[in-house]
Amino acid sequence: MTQAAAASWNPRPKLLAAVVGFSAFMEVLDTSIANVSLAHIAGSLSASQDEATWVLTSYLVANAIILPMTGWLANAIGRRRYYILSIILFTLASVLCGLAPSLPVLIAARILQGLAGGALQPVSQAILADAFPPDKRGASMAIYGMAIVCGPAIGPPLGGFITDSYSWHWIFLVNAPIGLLLALASMRLVHDSPAQLEAQRRRREEPFSVDYFGFALIAIGMGALQVMFDKGQQEDWFDSSFIRGCLMICVASLATLVWWELRHPHPIINLRLFRNRNFFAANVLIFGVGVAMFGAIVLLPQFAQSVLGYSAMDAGLVMSPGSLLLILLMPIGARLVGKIDPRLMVCLGFVSTGIAMIVTAHYMSASVSQGQMVMLRVLQSFSMAFLMVPINVLAYVGLPPTEGGNAAALINLMRNIGSSVGISLAVTWLARGMQVHQSQLVDRVSVLDPAYQQTMAAMSGSFDTMSAQAVIAGQVAQQAALLSYADDFYFFGAVALLIAPLIWMSKRPPAGAVAPPPEAH
Numbered sequence: 001m002t003q004a005a006a007a008s009w010n011p012r013p014k015l016l017a018a019v020v021g022f023s024a025f026m027e028v029l030d031t032s033i034a035n036v037s038l039a040h041i042a043g044s045l046s047a048s049q050d051e052a053t054w055v056l057t058s059y060l061v062a063n064a065i066i067l068p069m070t071g072w073l074a075n076a077i078g079r080r081r082y083y084i085l086s087i088i089l090f091t092l093a094s095v096l097c098g099l100a101p102s103l104p105v106l107i108a109a110r111i112l113q114g115l116a117g118g119a120l121q122p123v124s125q126a127i128l129a130d131a132f133p134p135d136k137r138g139a140s141m142a143i144y145g146m147a148i149v150c151g152p153a154i155g156p157p158l159g160g161f162i163t164d165s166y167s168w169h170w171i172f173l174v175n176a177p178i179g180l181l182l183a184l185a186s187m188r189l190v191h192d193s194p195a196q197l198e199a200q201r202r203r204r205e206e207p208f209s210v211d212y213f214g215f216a217l218i219a220i221g222m223g224a225l226q227v228m229f230d231k232g233q234q235e236d237w238f239d240s241s242f243i244r245g246c247l248m249i250c251v252a253s254l255a256t257l258v259w260w261e262l263r264h265p266h267p268i269i270n271l272r273l274f275r276n277r278n279f280f281a282a283n284v285l286i287f288g289v290g291v292a293m294f295g296a297i298v299l300l301p302q303f304a305q306s307v308l309g310y311s312a313m314d315a316g317l318v319m320s321p322g323s324l325l326l327i328l329l330m331p332i333g334a335r336l337v338g339k340i341d342p343r344l345m346v347c348l349g350f351v352s353t354g355i356a357m358i359v360t361a362h363y364m365s366a367s368v369s370q371g372q373m374v375m376l377r378v379l380q381s382f383s384m385a386f387l388m389v390p391i392n393v394l395a396y397v398g399l400p401p402t403e404g405g406n407a408a409a410l411i412n413l414m415r416n417i418g419s420s421v422g423i424s425l426a427v428t429w430l431a432r433g434m435q436v437h438q439s440q441l442v443d444r445v446s447v448l449d450p451a452y453q454q455t456m457a458a459m460s461g462s463f464d465t466m467s468a469q470a471v472i473a474g475q476v477a478q479q480a481a482l483l484s485y486a487d488d489f490y491f492f493g494a495v496a497l498l499i500a501p502l503i504w505m506s507k508r509p510p511a512g513a514v515a516p517p518p519e520a521h
Helices: 003-009 013-029 035-044 054-077 079-098 103-117 120-131 134-165 175-189 194-205 212-231 241-261 271-275 277-306 312-337 342-362 370-384 388-395 401-444 450-459 465-505
Strands: none
Touching (some): 013 079, 013 120, 013 134, 035 054, 054 079, 054 103, 054 212, 079 103, 079 120, 079 175, 120 401, 134 312, 212 241, 212 401, 277 312, 277 342, 277 370, 277 401, 277 465, 312 342, 312 370, 312 388, 342 388, 342 465, 388 401
């Protein structure tokens, strides 16, 4: 598609990019904005803390179920119609969440919100791919990358600020005016491309068929997978019959899904795309991005709050400069894609990510300053600007133009699964690492140890024996936490470094291939 042809059906691509990018940002933001508000929600709705966690799980499960179906749904309903309907339903569900009088109603509204929001990531990506001519689509992928990376980092501090300043209801109600404006803007700006209209015309001429069994397998398999990741640590993983049951259901459903979809004439997800070497490699890489980067996004603010005693706002201030850096660097990364081999960019991006994680682990101490925390986050964010765009470029090399929608759905699904794995590993190993390190440190705290005796003697003037022992116990717990956080960052650094060489499985894209083809949706 030439630049003139693109402009003929989409005359305002930059304004469209801002609207579509913000709608993706709004959806991703809601995956994490309620994290710090669970105690307020539980107290307000007379629920326990464990029950309140279903506010998070229900959204993630619904999102995981609908995400792989979005390519098929966009083709069946029409991309523009599906996108606008998703924004409207997401906004309505947000209002229902904010006005929910009980926990069951809130969870039901969150399920609707997750189902509606699942389309906003992959369909936004497809719209941005169509909105720009080939030589400028790298910039559109940069806008999309900003949205999906900055959202999870900004969500918790923003949710904490809104909850502390107003109430937890407003973390959902704030979506109402924004969603309404986005829906109105999308009605004016979003249009189906000529290729999409032609594909819809051909589809209407064919007998309409729905892969109901595929729908059911995706819902069961992805739902069980997300519940397992989200509740694993809370339920003590495979010591729990509930988690073992989720695993068996997940494996059985997804294995059957692969068998079924490869044989179905009109599959709901096209798994044959994985035969393409570049697409397979890109999915492995984007999974690795989810594991390493999103695990770190959870760890750093948690470290700031639990070990250093930062408030949610202060933790947010630590994360914000990194997000701002991404906004500045993403367009630069997009321009470099057309000039440098994207495979080299991805390899260097993973290597720099690994180094950033190892450096972060080295700085894990109770005396780390806020300025140092900011710089650590900036160091982690730097490499992300040079990963998202080139990975998406490589994913579409050699794919048929009509498979762009299915490709976008699968890529976003793999990134989401990777982030779930990363967060689960971070939370689980942090908790278990604290137990292991604390046990090892306690064994070394002996009344016969001269260092212990000197410490007790030094505190004898200010504390009685019980209080002094409590202080030492607190120091032991703090040191165990520091060691555990360092271990997690070392692990994510190793993951990034081990993934880096896998990029050379892919082929270099031909000149000018800076994004998905214009028909991809």
